[in-house]
Amino acid sequence: xxxxxxxxxxxxxxxxxxxxxxxxxxxxxKESAALAGADxxxxxxxxxxxxxxxxxxxxxxxxxxxxxxxxxxxxxxGPNDKGIAxxxxxxxxxxxxxxxxxxxxxxxxxxxxxxxxxLTKALDPFIQVLKPISPLAWMPLALYTLKDSNVSGIFxxxxxxxxxxxxxxxxxxxxxxxxxxxxxxxxxxxxxxKAFLVILPAAAPTILTGMRISMGIAWLVxxxxxxxxxGTGIGYFVWNEWNNLALPNVIFAITMIGLVGMGLDAxxxxxxxxxxxxx
Amino acid sequence: MSQHFLQVESLAKCYxxxxxxxxxxxxxxxHFHIDKGExxxxxxxxxxxxxxxxxxxxxxxxxxxxxxxxDGREVKGPSLDRGVxxxxxxxxxxxxxxxxxxxxxxxKWPDWPKDKVAAHCTQYLEMVGLGHAIHKKPxxxxxxxxxxxxxxxxxxxxPKMLLLDEPFGALDALTRGTIQDELLKIVQATHxxxxxxxxxxxxxxxxxxxxxxxxxxxxxxxxxxxxxxxPRDRARAExxxxxxxxxxxxxxxxFLVNRSKTYAGVPRDDDALHPPVVRPGLEDAAxxxxxxxxxxxxxxx
Numbered sequence: 001x002x003x004x005x006x007x008x009x010x011x012x013x014x015x016x017x018x019x020x021x022x023x024x025x026x027x028x029x030k031e032s033a034a035l036a037g038a039d040x041x042x043x044x045x046x047x048x049x050x051x052x053x054x055x056x057x058x059x060x061x062x063x064x065x066x067x068x069x070x071x072x073x074x075x076x077x078g079p080n081d082k083g084i085a086x087x088x089x090x091x092x093x094x095x096x097x098x099x100x101x102x103x104x105x106x107x108x109x110x111x112x113x114x115x116x117x118x119l120t121k122a123l124d125p126f127i128q129v130l131k132p133i134s135p136l137a138w139m140p141l142a143l144y145t146l147k148d149s150n151v152s153g154i155f156x157x158x159x160x161x162x163x164x165x166x167x168x169x170x171x172x173x174x175x176x177x178x179x180x181x182x183x184x185x186x187x188x189x190x191x192x193x194k195a196f197l198v199i200l201p202a203a204a205p206t207i208l209t210g211m212r213i214s215m216g217i218a219w220l221v222x223x224x225x226x227x228x229x230x231g232t233g234i235g236y237f238v239w240n241e242w243n244n245l246a247l248p249n250v251i252f253a254i255t256m257i258g259l260v261g262m263g264l265d266a267x268x269x270x271x272x273x274x275x276x277x278x279x
Numbered sequence: 280m281s282q283h284f285l286q287v288e289s290l291a292k293c294y295x296x297x298x299x300x301x302x303x304x305x306x307x308x309x310h311f312h313i314d315k316g317e318x319x320x321x322x323x324x325x326x327x328x329x330x331x332x333x334x335x336x337x338x339x340x341x342x343x344x345x346x347x348x349x350d351g352r353e354v355k356g357p358s359l360d361r362g363v364x365x366x367x368x369x370x371x372x373x374x375x376x377x378x379x380x381x382x383x384x385x386x387k388w389p390d391w392p393k394d395k396v397a398a399h400c401t402q403y404l405e406m407v408g409l410g411h412a413i414h415k416k417p418x419x420x421x422x423x424x425x426x427x428x429x430x431x432x433x434x435x436x437x438p439k440m441l442l443l444d445e446p447f448g449a450l451d452a453l454t455r456g457t458i459q460d461e462l463l464k465i466v467q468a469t470h471x472x473x474x475x476x477x478x479x480x481x482x483x484x485x486x487x488x489x490x491x492x493x494x495x496x497x498x499x500x501x502x503x504x505x506x507x508x509x510p511r512d513r514a515r516a517e518x519x520x521x522x523x524x525x526x527x528x529x530x531x532x533x534f535l536v537n538r539s540k541t542y543a544g545v546p547r548d549d550d551a552l553h554p555p556v557v558r559p560g561l562e563d564a565a566x567x568x569x570x571x572x573x574x575x576x577x578x579x580x
Contacts, residue, residue: 177369179365179369180369182363182365182369183365183369183383185338185357186337186339186357186359186361186362187357187359187382187383187386187387187436188357188358188359188386189386193386197382198371201371201373201374202373204373275373277372277373277418278372278416278418279372279417279418
């Protein structure tokens with residue numbers, strides 16, 4: 001088992017190096033002296049700007065972007081020039097706020113829906129219609145009614161996080177084993193105690209699964225939402241660097257988005273393990 | 280109104296039909312009573328409504344008609360006065376063994392301090408021989424141990440009456456025997472009033488004071504009530520030396536194999552209020568069901 005983990009890590013490292021190597025070979029500057037000669041005058045006119053070959057950046061250049069941004073992640077030089085940690089912090093704060101609001105709304109509502117087959121049926125059409133709407137489609141409505149781009153971003157996270165949590169909570173609560181509820185009934189357990197000591201722990205693994213899915217979606221959506229609303233955040237950073245045509249920075253930001261997403265998922269994976277019980 | 284501790288009066292259950300025609304009642308006209316300290320087993324084939332009767336006694340299910348009175352009060356809904364041991368142990372897997380019993384104890388005595396609850400639970404878990412496993416999770420226990428936790432949980436709230444829904448049905452014969460012995464010991468020590476469903480004829484004879492025999496459903500009824508006339512201090516190892524044991528056992532097996540189906544559709548000729556009480560154990564000793572071995576020897580000589 002241990003040696004398999006080691007082997008897997010080795011293969012992962014090899015694949016990574018292979019990909020970087022292939023990337024490096026594919027972006028090697030083409031030897032074309034004639035072109036360089038013809039452009040000498042242009043180069044003189046443009047100064048340092050002509051050094052940029054305009055093609056896809058090689059790994060070394062991207063590496064320099066990594067070093068540059070990671071060596072000072074917390075600087076703040078005005079609205080268009082902030083450290084990567086600050087940008088990620090803005091995004092994470094939005095996600096956290098929208099996600100918390102979604103928890104506050106979805107868990108109690110999911111409880112009520114899960115307890116009542118009638119409400120499950122009554123609310124099902126609404127959930128089924130609202131669920132597949134792309135969260136970004138809400139953006140114009142949010143901007144118009146909330147009149148604040150930051151709040152609208154949070155709203156978009158809220159609206160995309162709520163559905164998986166709501167559905168999973170309702171499902172988890174509805175499928176709590178009859179026996180456990182009967183035990184609670186024969187012990188004359190009060191409704192509040194029953195909710196917190198029987199139903200919640202019984203449904204917790206399902207609820208956590210919903211939260212994990214929600215968090216994944218929220219992190220996907222925040223990048224797109226920030227590209228739209230601008231100002232701060234990792235999504236805005238990507239868009240800004242695209243406008244600067246600074247592809248190494250864009251690649252750097254993409255990698256960061258992936259790493260943070262992985263971290264968030266790992267946190268929820270850990271939480272899920274905490275509440276999972278073996279029967 | 281009722282002089283008995285538990286009084287069941289003209290109980291009937293009819294499940295709503297899926298089609299246009301109404302379903303036949305699963306059982307009807309069920310009358311019986313249990314006195315304080317009595318151990319009553321109910322035996323019958325699947326579908327005769329045993330579990331439904333137990334659930335009605337527990338307050339988990341409502342009968343279509345009829346009443347149940349316990350200790351002079353009508354049974355309406357579940358109550359801490361009646362402890363239930365479920366067929367599938369029904370332990371909460373996220374709680375430890377101690378936690379499961381403590382959950383019950385705290386429901387009964389919410390004002391008890393923590394250490395008193397723990398001491399009380401430990402006492403009952405030791406009683407079922409689980410003193411060493413109180414901090415384990417149910418998933419780490421064997422089927423027999425889980426069922427013991429279920430029994431400890433039911434006893435720990437000191438109910439006026441204990442309801443056992445075929446508690447040993449899922450256990451292997453060896454484990455079943457050990458737990459039966461333990462249950463017997465505890466019940467003899469505590470004089471607990473018990474109502475228990477079982478499919479195991481030997482289990483019923485070992486544990487019960489009387490055995491309620493149900494005919495097959497639908498329209499199941501109490502065919503007979505068998506009084507177990509053997510002395511109360513029974514032991515599983517010696518029980519089969521008692522000549523009464525075979526008479527009772529044969530009577531029960533004969534009922535289950537041959538007679539339980541003959542009641543269907545036959546209007547009853549006896550009084551439903553007082554189903555016949557039989558004492559096969561005390562039947563004519565001159566006509567024994569099993570001829571004792573020494574008797575055979577003598578005859579051969």
